[in-house]
Amino acid sequence: MVDIVGTESILKVENLYKNYGSFTALKDVNLDFKSNVITGLLGPNGAGKTTLVKSILRLVNFQKGRITINGKDSLDPLSRSDLAYFPEKFFFFPFYKVEDYIKMMANFYGVNKENLKEGLEIVLEKFRLTEIRDKKLSKISKGQMQRAGLASIYISDKSLLIFDEPFSGLDPLGIRELKDLIKELKSAGKTIIICSHILAEVEKICDHIVIIDRAEIKFQGALSEIGSDLEQFFLNNTTGGNG
Amino acid sequence: MIKGLVLNTIFKEYRNKTLIPIFFVTFAYILGVSFGLEAMEETIKASGFESFFNFKDQRLTFTLTFVQFWTIFICILMGTGLISSDLNNNIVSAFLVLPIKRSTYLLSRIFGGSLILGLFLLLSISIVFIFNWAQLSTWEYFSKALLCFLILFFVSFTSLVIAVFTNFFTSEKLGIFFTSIIFFLIYCSNLYVSIKTSEQILKEGLGLLSSLALVSHSIFPRLGNMVWMGNSLFSPESQSMGDMGYQIGHFVITSSFWVWCAIKTFNRKDI
Numbered sequence: 001m002v003d004i005v006g007t008e009s010i011l012k013v014e015n016l017y018k019n020y021g022s023f024t025a026l027k028d029v030n031l032d033f034k035s036n037v038i039t040g041l042l043g044p045n046g047a048g049k050t051t052l053v054k055s056i057l058r059l060v061n062f063q064k065g066r067i068t069i070n071g072k073d074s075l076d077p078l079s080r081s082d083l084a085y086f087p088e089k090f091f092f093f094p095f096y097k098v099e100d101y102i103k104m105m106a107n108f109y110g111v112n113k114e115n116l117k118e119g120l121e122i123v124l125e126k127f128r129l130t131e132i133r134d135k136k137l138s139k140i141s142k143g144q145m146q147r148a149g150l151a152s153i154y155i156s157d158k159s160l161l162i163f164d165e166p167f168s169g170l171d172p173l174g175i176r177e178l179k180d181l182i183k184e185l186k187s188a189g190k191t192i193i194i195c196s197h198i199l200a201e202v203e204k205i206c207d208h209i210v211i212i213d214r215a216e217i218k219f220q221g222a223l224s225e226i227g228s229d230l231e232q233f234f235l236n237n238t239t240g241g242n243g
Numbered sequence: 244m245i246k247g248l249v250l251n252t253i254f255k256e257y258r259n260k261t262l263i264p265i266f267f268v269t270f271a272y273i274l275g276v277s278f279g280l281e282a283m284e285e286t287i288k289a290s291g292f293e294s295f296f297n298f299k300d301q302r303l304t305f306t307l308t309f310v311q312f313w314t315i316f317i318c319i320l321m322g323t324g325l326i327s328s329d330l331n332n333n334i335v336s337a338f339l340v341l342p343i344k345r346s347t348y349l350l351s352r353i354f355g356g357s358l359i360l361g362l363f364l365l366l367s368i369s370i371v372f373i374f375n376w377a378q379l380s381t382w383e384y385f386s387k388a389l390l391c392f393l394i395l396f397f398v399s400f401t402s403l404v405i406a407v408f409t410n411f412f413t414s415e416k417l418g419i420f421f422t423s424i425i426f427f428l429i430y431c432s433n434l435y436v437s438i439k440t441s442e443q444i445l446k447e448g449l450g451l452l453s454s455l456a457l458v459s460h461s462i463f464p465r466l467g468n469m470v471w472m473g474n475s476l477f478s479p480e481s482q483s484m485g486d487m488g489y490q491i492g493h494f495v496i497t498s499s500f501w502v503w504c505a506i507k508t509f510n511r512k513d514i
Binding site for chain 1: 244247251254255258332333334336337338339340341342343344
């Protein structure tokens with residue numbers, strides 16, 4: 001098992017509360033994500049994982065609390081300047097060609113022209129997209145679409161990467177490639193947050209685990225603290241997440 | 244990044260399959276009217292009858308009214324889809340996680356859309372005026388073409404902004420449906436107010452229909468006036484739209500509506 005190597009706080013969530021009307025989605029959430037650590041954000045369906053991720057990214061507003069990314073309040077758009085996000089059920093305008101999509105996203109992420117020129121071929125090769133580089137997103141499979149999205153994250157070279165349910169929709173080979181990619185990104189010094197409910201995959205790559213259930217954090221700590229049976233530990237700490 | 248967002252908007256709208264036929268229909272109509280009315284008049288003359296209507300002189304009015312009508316239609320189609328097409332399938336998150344403000348994202352989308360509108364109007368008006376070149380002196384040609392472009396662009400841009408801000412529906416079809424109804428009502432009220440001036444309405448008392456017409460006419464910022472101004476370039480006998488108080492009323496109600504729509508849009512949780 002890999003030990004936690006990070007010491008520097010890169011993302012901090014303090015006293016976070018988020019309600020949707022009378023429904024409490026997040027309640028007094030406090031988290032500290034260290035640099036160069038892969039953190040698995042686990043929880044049953046409806047536990048509040050995606051809401052937490054969306055709050056971090058300011059895709060939703062929250063009622064109370066504070067989130068800081070690299071020391072900057074998340075209210076400041078610049079706090080997201082060293083962050084890339086891979087959403088659940090990744091999708092983009094279908095009329096874009098694979099290569100054009102990666103180039104466009106690279107531009108949005110601020111990759112300079114020289115790096116893009118060098119990196120594009122590497123990325124296309126790495127994600128097995130070379131043969132379909134001129135195909136439109138509407139003409140490629142779901143797995144290929146997922147790979148195109150991951151390629152854009154990879155080329156962004158951001159230090160904080162957030163993946164929301166990245167394993168869903170991938171075949172076994174795709175899952176294996178993604179796990180290898182995440183490990184490689186960690187070796188390159190990236191901080192990674194993986195939001196998932198597939199325990200088996202998370203267990204193999206994460207250093208740190210956060211368990212969320214019914215809007216509250218039930219556990220946060222190193223995977224090594226949990227012992228050998230993550231599934232049992234998860235079941236002991238959750239109640240189904242439907243409340 | 245802003246440049247990228249604007250280019251993405253243009254590319255996205257350029258790919259909009261509904262807009263392309265509209266562009267072609269408009270140009271076909273302009274050509275048809277420009278040549279058709281002249282041919283009609285020639286045919287009437289050749290048959291020995293006196294023309295009861297001066298078709299030739301009405302060419303500009305016919306074509307420009309049509310251009311304006313289609314431009315509003317384009318505004319509805321494009322404006323309602325500018326944001327909602329991003330909300331569908333959660334594409335919007337790809338843009339909102341970038342280190343930009345939400346307002347930057349919204350304004351880039353609107354700016355991109357207005358560039359397409361501008362290009363459409365520029366081409367349409369150029370074609371209209373090229374076919375009518377012989378009727379006008381050079382200076383008149385340029386000044387009228389420019390003024391016409393500016394007026395129609397202002398009206399179109401306003402319509403586009405309204406279509407974007409009044410579209411709170413994530414379904415594009417619903418958005419187009421409801422925004423079309425709003426525009427239709429506004430047009431009806433414009434027509435009504437054009438016929439019954441504000442002075443007449445005030446004299447006769449504000450009945451339900453008059454009140455609705457006046458309010459909805461005020462909501463649509465000076466569109467009636469701008470269209471009237473555009474028409475008056477070619478029909479000097481057009482009547483005035485009302486007194487200063489009426490204009491101020493327009494401005495106040497319109498501005499309030501805009502501000503309200505803008506606040507609602509900027510506060511949307513998913514944008």
